[in-house]
Structure formats: C-alpha cells, structure tokens
Amino acid sequence: MKKHNFYAGPSILPQYTIDKVAEGVKNFAGTGLSVMEVSHRGKEFVAVMEEAVSLFKELLEIPAGYEVLFLGGGASLQFAMIPMNIMQKKAAYLNTGEWASKAIKEGKFFGEVVEVASSKDRNFCYVPKNYEIPDDADYFHITTNNTIFGTQLRKDLDVSVPLVADMSSDIFSRPVDVSKYGIIYGGAQKNLAPAGVTFVIIKEDILGKVDRPIPTMLNYKTHISKGSMFNTPPVLPVFAAVQTLNWLKDNGGLKAMEKRNIEKAGMLYDEIDRNRLFKTTVNDVEDRSLMNICFVMNDEYKELESEFMEFAKSRGMIGIAGHRSVGGFRASTYNALPKESVEALVSVMKEFESDK
Numbered sequence: 001m002k003k004h005n006f007y008a009g010p011s012i013l014p015q016y017t018i019d020k021v022a023e024g025v026k027n028f029a030g031t032g033l034s035v036m037e038v039s040h041r042g043k044e045f046v047a048v049m050e051e052a053v054s055l056f057k058e059l060l061e062i063p064a065g066y067e068v069l070f071l072g073g074g075a076s077l078q079f080a081m082i083p084m085n086i087m088q089k090k091a092a093y094l095n096t097g098e099w100a101s102k103a104i105k106e107g108k109f110f111g112e113v114v115e116v117a118s119s120k121d122r123n124f125c126y127v128p129k130n131y132e133i134p135d136d137a138d139y140f141h142i143t144t145n146n147t148i149f150g151t152q153l154r155k156d157l158d159v160s161v162p163l164v165a166d167m168s169s170d171i172f173s174r175p176v177d178v179s180k181y182g183i184i185y186g187g188a189q190k191n192l193a194p195a196g197v198t199f200v201i202i203k204e205d206i207l208g209k210v211d212r213p214i215p216t217m218l219n220y221k222t223h224i225s226k227g228s229m230f231n232t233p234p235v236l237p238v239f240a241a242v243q244t245l246n247w248l249k250d251n252g253g254l255k256a257m258e259k260r261n262i263e264k265a266g267m268l269y270d271e272i273d274r275n276r277l278f279k280t281t282v283n284d285v286e287d288r289s290l291m292n293i294c295f296v297m298n299d300e301y302k303e304l305e306s307e308f309m310e311f312a313k314s315r316g317m318i319g320i321a322g323h324r325s326v327g328g329f330r331a332s333t334y335n336a337l338p339k340e341s342v343e344a345l346v347s348v349m350k351e352f353e354s355d356k
C-alpha cells in the first residue's frame, strides 16, 4: 500500500533528493568513494558547499550584504547564538508557541527580553496582531511557522529594529523578502534535508556590536570568515540540501511552491471545515499554517479519535498524530508532499464520515 508521509519533522523529502543522496553515498561526484568518506576540504565537497550557498541566494533572491551559513546544533542552538552575538541589552520577542518560548528562555541568559505579545492565553491557536516593539530593542524575534500549533505568519513584517526569524518549518515554502530580515535561520529537517544541518542567513552589518566575549564556535564571524568550514560541517545533510534546492529550482522555484502549498493546504482545510466530524484548532483563516494543519474531532465525536487514527493508518496515512500539547491530528504538508497524498487523506476523512 502507498504510504503518505505527514510527519512534522524530520519529514518528507523529494524522491529526487533521496535518489541523489543514495547515489552519492555509493559514488560521490565520480570519485568512486562515498560522500561520507571524503575530506570536506576536497574540491568535490567544497563545490557542494558553494552550490548550497549559491542556490540559497538564487532561490531566496538574497541581496548583497548577507551571508549564508550551514552549522550544527539545530535551530535550538540558534536560540542562544543569536542573543549572544547581537543582543547588547534588550530584545523583543513574539511568543507564538513552544519554539518561540524556548527562544525567549535562551534570550534571557543575555539581557532583557520584552515579550511584546503572546497567544499562550488560548493555547497558541492564533498569531497576535497588535503590539508595540520598543524602539531600543536590538532585534525583534518571530517564529514564522509554529510547527506544533499550526499557525503561520505569512507576510514579511515591516519593523524598525532588525527582524530575526525562525523559519525552520516554512523556509522555501514561499518567496520571502530577505531584505526585511537581519537573520533568518532554521533546522533543515522540516522542508529541506535530513536532520543535522542548520541554515543561518545573516546580514553582516548587524554583527560586531556586542561587548561580551563570544567563544569561537559560537561566533558567527568565525563561520563567515571560514565559509562554514571552520570545523567539519554536516557533510551529508548539506549534500542532501543541495539536491532539494535543485529540485525546488527545477520545479518552478518558490512562487510555484507557494501556489502548490496554498492549493494543498486549502484542500485539507476545506474538508476539515466541511466534514461534520472534524474541526480545525486555528479559526482565523489568515493564521492557518500551510505547512502543519492541526485538527481535532468535533466535541460530539470526541470518542472517535483513536478509531479515526487507526482507520487512517490502515489506509497508509503516516505521522498524523497531533503534538501532545494540542492533541488530535496534525497533517504536515511540506513542499515535498504530493497533492495526491492530501487527496488521499481527504478521501479517508470522507469515507470515515460516511460510516458515522
């Protein structure tokens, strides 16, 4: 039976990426060796790293003055590295979920954190809209897609301080105006590559303003000056990322991805809204994530939750359990998820409804 992969992360990758990585694991760039067993300083892998940077710049139309880094430590390490490198005294954060809360916690190790707004009062089921950012904040941190709660901030905000965005789970899902951001970062394992590499797009002129000493490995300047090769980079995930980036390019780039993502998510939200058994946990249409679609049983059908889970599983739906802090279901519809998988889930929901 065909499996439909709705995992939230690590998550579905294009078949193209998987095939190309399988090839490279056996015979990398005609070397007769595996990509896993060659020097990261050899010309073949240096070319991979350069291609990764240039495809990021091309697909996201990154303007001059920005650097693209590939680091270890996950998005979670960036929660600390960002304030360590750019918080002089104070930073502002928008609290839209668990990852944002974790970023806030790390920010507090380095200075004053102003939480400008939070949607915690309603279990993070919306994105706060009206808030003020202090003019003297060194930056404003947002999480563009809240992987756990299924909300998304889909426009590039205009703010008067450097904008810092965790885009772990929606990078490359739509065109982004990079010029509006000081830093864009994320773990690659949602929409780009296997786990193990973290991308950081950074505007160089926001660096060099803090007084605190920064350990070498945690200093962005180290990695900028060495082109992400100060120490051994996550070779295999970077190699995989290049394959996905080429796949994105061959499939029409970010405008085409956005169009497909709107269509796929729309199909599923329409069914959740229509089907009398289910409801979404994110009511404001504007806040609904195109990447992680959270839904639960309607109140009068609560007792059917585990039955639906089993029913869906038996029809090849993988990874649709909601995160424990939301419950119910979550279908992640990342770039690589084909429209056919959404259609399959929709028909499973219809079929289940017709029996009840």
Ligand SMILES: *Cc1c(COP(=O)(O)O)cnc(C)c1O
Binding pocket: 009, 073, 074, 075, 076, 077, 099, 143, 145, 146, 147, 166, 167, 168, 169, 186, 187, 188, 190
């Ligand atoms: C998954 C996720 C993270 C955590 O990433 P790690 O690479 O595991 O540290 C952070 N932020 C968001 C929005 C995520 O979805």
